[in-house]
Amino acid sequence: MAPTGLLEVSLSSGLSCLDDEQVVSRARAGCPQATEFLLRKYKGFVESKARSYFLAGAEPEDVVQEGMIGLYKAIRDYQSDKLTHFRTFAELCITRQIITAVKSAIRLKHAPLNEYLSLQRSFGDNEDGCLMDIVADTRGNDPERILFERQFAQCMNGRALEDLSDLEYQVLQGYMDGKSYETMSYELGRPIKAIDNALQRAKRKAGQKLCELN
Structure with missing residues (x-):
């Protein structure tokens, strides 16, 4: 092998x-x-x-x-x-x-x-x-996209997501799905400022991992 x-x-x-x-x-x-x-x-x-x-x-x-x-x-x-x-x-x-x-x-x-x-x-x-x-x-919720989302996480070997808190992960997923701050604030029961702070942290962590690809 x-x-x-x-x-x-x-x-x-x-x-x-x-x-x-x-x-x-x-x-x-x-x-x-x-x-x-x-x-x-x-x-x-x-x-x-x-x-x-x-x-x-x-x-x-x-x-x-x-x-x-x-x-x-x-x-x-x-x-x-x-x-x-x-x-x-x-x-x-x-x-x-x-x-x-x-x-x-x-x-x-x-x-x-x-x-x-x-x-x-x-x-x-x-x-x-x-x-x-x-x-x-x-976007849409087609099975092909769901499979791709799963494979993307595998592609990154968890590097882009492993450092995220639960809130950061939830907010990043909502952001990638096109949800507004207001919608995420309502769904997660957190103020908009907390949503923004979590998103900025999550994007910084995930984006940095993407930028590390050479």
């Missing part, structure tokens, strides 16, 4: 021969190596995108972490039948994640809009669209 390290290298080599859409298909089918392969492959792209944005009161690495979470969501939600290349979809999801962080900071801290870089600019090759024209939510 081949050592685990050699097996992982072999799998990565095999994945590098596939196009992104094929690798995503494997990731969504439950292959943790495919998920980690994409996270590693697109990490530099996320860092490049993150450098284009400034979020008052945050470190540059915080923006990268948000982008990595957006990349994970792109892998999770990509639908090949939409005739969109994965790279394009990933760019939108990464940007949407950063925009969400900006909007949350504005709403919670009541900061003036001019403290943040304008996001009303074109993206990719589409000069007629702007970054706020985000693709429709494709």
Whole structure:
């Protein structure tokens, strides 16, 4: 039986021969190596995108972490039948994640809009669209997605979640499912400020683990 390290290298080599859409298909089918392969492959792209944005009161690495979470969501939600290349979809999801962080900071801290870089600019090759024209939510509770969520945790070998408290884990899961602060506050019986604090801690811990992928 081949050592685990050699097996992982072999799998990565095999994945590098596939196009992104094929690798995503494997990731969504439950292959943790495919998920980690994409996270590693697109990490530099996320860092490049993150450098284009400034979020008052945050470190540059915080923006990268948000982008990595957006990349994970792109892998999770990509639908090949939409005739969109994965790279394009990933760019939108990464940007949407950063925009969400900006909007949350504005709403919670009541900061003036001019403290943040304008996001009303074109993206990719589409000069007629702007970054706020985000693709429709494709999440849904389909079995394939549930399997992928499970496999993602395995892909990270528990590293992204093992340090989270119960509240941080619950809030992060709600956040990934698109729940509002108000909804999570009601469901968990905690004030909105406590929800925000838990989410920031959880994203920092999970995002840091994602950023450690080399």
